[in-house]
Amino acid sequence: MVGVAVIGTGYWGRNHIRAYKELEKEGMVKKVKICDVNEDQAKKMSNTYKVEYVFDFDALLGDPEIKAVNIVTPSPTHFEVVKKFMEAGKDVLVEKPVTMSSAEAKELIEIADRTKRILMAGHIFRYHPAVKELKRRIELGELGEVKMLFTNRFFFGLPRKDMGVVYALGIHELDLFCYLLDREFPHSLTAVTNHTFKNGIEETAFLALDFGEATGYALESWLVPVYGKKRDLVVIGSEKCAFVDYLNLQELTLFEARILTDNAVPVRVEDEGRQSIPLTYAEPLKEELKHFLACVKQRSKPLTDGEVGWRAVLMAEKALESSRTGQRIIFNHQTIKDGEVNV
Ligand SMILES: NC(=O)c1ccc[n+]([C@@H]2O[C@H](COP(=O)([O-])OP(=O)(O)OC[C@H]3O[C@@H](n4cnc5c(N)ncnc54)[C@H](O)[C@@H]3O)[C@@H](O)[C@H]2O)c1
Structure with missing residues (x-):
């Protein structure tokens, strides 16, 4: 069992938090933390789902309790955020589109290969x-x-x-x-x-x-x-x-x-x-998260890996x-x- 974090808790991120909390109850997740640059939003989600929160994701980069992160921030921010978490040794599930350019998506694949991190794209359907x-x-x-x-x-x-x-x-x-x-x-x-x-x-x-x-x-x-x-x-x-x-x-x-x-x-x-x-x-999102957790545990290639995300962006x-x-x-x-x- 691993500790996970959801970065970005807006319209879609709150569904990731809710699904992880359900998986926590089902014994598939150890701990859930969240991060949002919008302080009010982070506090609101923290109260709703009873999870620890931070405003700056840098605080989670070296957090030994967190092994895997879901990036659900606005798409133009994905590249920088995903890169930092993989460089910090975390496995990453990033929402679609993985990046706003195919060159950036390619770079993320290279970083995942070099750091031996799981990179999964949230192609939920x-x-x-x-x-x-x-x-x-x-x-x-x-x-x-x-x-x-x-x-x-x-x-x-x-x-x-x-x-x-x-x-x-x-x-x-x-x-x-x-x-x-x-x-x-x-x-x-x-x-x-x-x-x-x-x-x-x-x-x-x-x-x-x-x-x-x-x-x-x-x-x-x-x-x-x-x-x-x-x-x-x-x-x-x-x-x-x-x-x-x-x-x-x-x-x-x-x-x-x-x-x-x-x-x-x-x-x-x-x-x-x-x-x-x-x-x-x-529920497709919960199935997606379960698949991500299985890949993190078994160190296996996700069905929707970085290449799938890159091809879609291209x-x-x-x-x-x-x-x-x-x-x-x-x-x-x-x-x-x-x-x-x-x-
Ligand atoms: N798979 C799907 O069906 C699906 C559905 C909707 C959205 N999405 C994807 O999810 C992502 C988020 O979309 P949304 O509609 O939830 O957007 P949103 O604007 O509602 O939420 C984004 C949240 O991220 C926060 N944020 C921004 N920069 C941040 C940072 N650096 N660190 C921490 N938090 C930060 C914002 O404050 C906001 O609360 C997008 O990539 C979108 O394409 C996927």
Whole structure:
């Protein structure tokens, strides 16, 4: 059992604290400490969750009671904070996006290698029960050949100040589409974004990923009051289709629907209806933290390691470049290795 700390206790950090406190009760964590530069916020969270707090994370760098830290500060601060904790010998789980630039993400991977620290990226949707079940069934071949994936992520609210929808939301799809198709990158990526408020923060993005045999589309926006909070995934396979409502942790829906062909020409629709797969409830964040603790204990590579975080940031970076230049970005193996991607 290890002592852990949560750095950044705002909107999302408080969920990390709550989940760790539950894991503490379940005997998986020894101690939980927190840090927030905002004194009032740190005190409030300390009172709510009965945990020790500090205002300056430097106070935790040499703390022998803390072995692992979760970085849940605003994304532009991740690089400096993660670097300091790894250099101080702590294992780190950092929220997505791991950094705001792919060069910084690469540097963090190098530091993790040199210091032999665990570096894990908080790509939470990989720990979602429906995504886990879907991935398992895709690997078993149950969906046939995956032809298309698409996601709609809508919300109505003030855009974030520190990053736009590509880094805040689209980064999930950039990772998940590759993960579900067992690929590191798409062949190419095209993005269109919209800056309604002219403050440089895009609040709507359309991402199109071409994987050759499959294509992935994501529409992300903070401007849509029509559906409430909406975030779902449809996967179209040659044999079956799948639907995941990310807000429903206990169901995966499969559609026994396919288009039959004759010599590769579509001739008939076959639709045998839908099948609901009930899933055991599991909170994705708690699953993610449990995985992190297991990696810390066993010194094993996380499912969402630094490389996964780096690839997602590189794709997000290139998506913004595509929207700026109006060009399609080609991911070619040699150029990815050299840190450059073709346009
Ligand atoms: N995985 C997810 O689904 C998910 C959801 C929301 C946010 N996030 C990520 O979590 C991170 C935080 O987002 P948020 O919405 O909670 O932001 P937030 O602004 O609500 O909270 C950030 C907190 O960090 C504190 N902070 C800033 N600099 C600090 C420092 N140097 N040391 C200690 N504390 C510091 C701030 O005072 C604030 O309380 C972002 O990287 C975001 O992308 C992930």
